[in-house]
Amino acid sequence: MKHSEQSGQQPSYHLRGCRVSAPIEHPWGGGCRIVEWIDAEGQISRRVVAADVTEDEVVATIRRHVTGRKHMLVDDERMPRQTLPRR
Numbered sequence: 001m002k003h004s005e006q007s008g009q010q011p012s013y014h015l016r017g018c019r020v021s022a023p024i025e026h027p028w029g030g031g032c033r034i035v036e037w038i039d040a041e042g043q044i045s046r047r048v049v050a051a052d053v054t055e056d057e058v059v060a061t062i063r064r065h066v067t068g069r070k071h072m073l074v075d076d077e078r079m080p081r082q083t084l085p086r087r
Helices: 055-063
Strands: 015-020 029-038 044-050
Touching: 015 055, 029 055, 044 055
Parallel strands: none
Antiparallel strands: 015 029, 029 044
């Protein structure tokens, strides 16, 4: 992941954890990474980003994330969003 030289003074965003996968190469060219994070309430979120994403772009992805539909093997809209217990 590329590191940016810019350091903006934005309000902090509380995360319990975040990780970015190694680049995943596609057979047809290009690639992507998976960004996973756990917010302060314990909700797990994932987004796919470009393989050459910068640190600032990962932060922007997390900040502008919109809660969408949760996809599961058996898709049931009545099920609560996956959360982790608070310590």
